[in-house]
Amino acid sequence: MTASLSDIAIRAGVSVKTVSGALHGGSARMSEETRQRIKEIAEELGYVTNFAARSMRQGWMPLVGLVADDLITSPFATEIIRGLDGAVRAADMAVFAMTLGGHRSIASILDEMRRFRPRAIAYAAMYHKSVDLPPEFADAVGVMINCRDANDRVTSLVPDETGAALEITNYLIDAGRRNIAFINLPGLLAGELRELGFRRALDQAGIDGAGAIVLPAVSKAIYSDRAHSLVATHVQALMNGPRRPDAILCGNDRVAMEVYAALRREGAAIPDDVAIASFDNQVEIASRLDPPLTTMALPHRAMGRQAAQILLAEDRAPVGVQKLPFQLVERASV
Template sequence: MTASLNDIALRAGVSVKTASGALHGGSARMSDATRQRILEIAGELGYVTNFAARSMRQGWMPLIGVISDELITSRFATEIIRGLDGAARAAEMAVFAVTLGNRRDVGKTLGEIRQFRPRAIAYAAMYHKRVTLPPSAAEAIAVMINCQDDAGLIPSLVPDEEGAAIEVTRYLLENGRRAIAFINLPGLLAGALREEGFRRALVDAGMDGEAAPVLPAVRQTIYSDRAQSLVSAHVAALLDSSSPPDAILCGNDRVAMEVYAALRRAGRSIPEDVAVASFDNQVDIATRLDPPLTTMALPHRAMGRMAANILLSAEPPPVEVHRLPFQLVERSSV
């Protein structure tokens, strides 16, 4: 038989309300000694919180639900869940995710999550994008992670793409690079914002930002790592031009890996002849390249932690877009 609150209260000589307060953070007043005594008795009796009964009293379970828009299919984007889960565990909450696939719309997925009576619900995406949600979702979803809702009704946490591009471009300039080409990710919001930051950093340095080459990494209009790559052809053309680059900025670490191979085929050394920098910090790629790749680390874990703070807050946060900074990871490619 599982021990009950009544059993613990009887053994400790306190009321059930006091026992519940010690175990579940209730409002009952008690000394630290009494609280510790109740906790010890609960341990001795093997007490397990009846979350079902507790949820009936307070209206929710100690859970955070996540609508996962391809998030858990990406190895490095799962840092969002790690950050969220770590902060939730500190608050004695658990996180569960339901994947939003081709056969599930947002409304249906939201209904599946709400059956579990979570404390709050978040929407998290694999990459930075805008999302169209049904009107009812704005009332149920407390925060958007790595994405924004088109209607602007939900607080959003997104990477500061433009700021990251400014920072890494300035880093290349500070290291003496003046002819910088950018092989970017076409059709993605992140790519558009990074291009803006790249050109702005060049203008701020007194250079012609509009004339700097920005080239698509793939033949398709929207980037996919499965699309036909143009990287090798772009690198060959850049090196054969009248103004060859002394640095190449890459839209992500996969593109950087292709740039490395193309430079090696052309007999160029990294970073002596051409510096290479990138975005994402996919560690299994960046640290294994030779030389290791300088890249901008996405703030995925920080987004997860900040999302937990919003989800567990007693007061709803203001509806705004929070842009979290990347971190420059200096390695040997610059």
């Protein structure tokens, strides 16, 4: 037989409600000294939380469900899971994920997930996009991470793409670069919003933003790292054309890696001849390029942490899109 909450309460000289609050994050108010003493007694008596009984009382298990829209396959977007898991663990709960893909619909995933009676459910995507949740499931999802509900019914946490492009373009301008080309990601919401910030920064600096050079990184209408790349062709044309750039902004670090190689074939030095800047901060790429790449780090971990705060709060967060800032990572390419 394991120790019960009553056993701990008798030993500590407090109520069962106070013990539950100390061990399970309940609403009972107590001093930190009392909380720590209760935890020590629980450990001494070998207390183990009866999750089934707790679920019957509360109506939910100490779990946060995560619908992972291709998220687990992305090496750097997993920072979302790290941020979410760390914050949820601090509340004595756990995250479990189900991957959306193949023939599994959003509706079937949410139906399956709700059988586990989680405290809350989040939906996270590998890249910033709009998601059309089935109307009957909009209330089931507490927060969307790295994506937004197409009908604005769910609180959504997304990267501030436009703000990031504005910041990194201003950084290039402040470094004395005036003829900046942008090799962007076609067909993606992130690319569209980044182009907006790029052109806005040029306009604000007195450069013709409308006439800026913006080129697609791939031949397909929607960017994929498996699509036929146009980067080398673009760089060759730029370096031999009438508007030779003194900086190239890249849609992501993979594109930047291709730009590095293409510039070297043209005999151009980085950053002396052409400065390079990018987005994402895929460290395995950005830190290993020569010279290391200046880039904007996505706020993935911060989105995960903030999502946990929203999901575990007593009151439901106001519906809307919250934009989280990128972080400029300065390296030697500018």
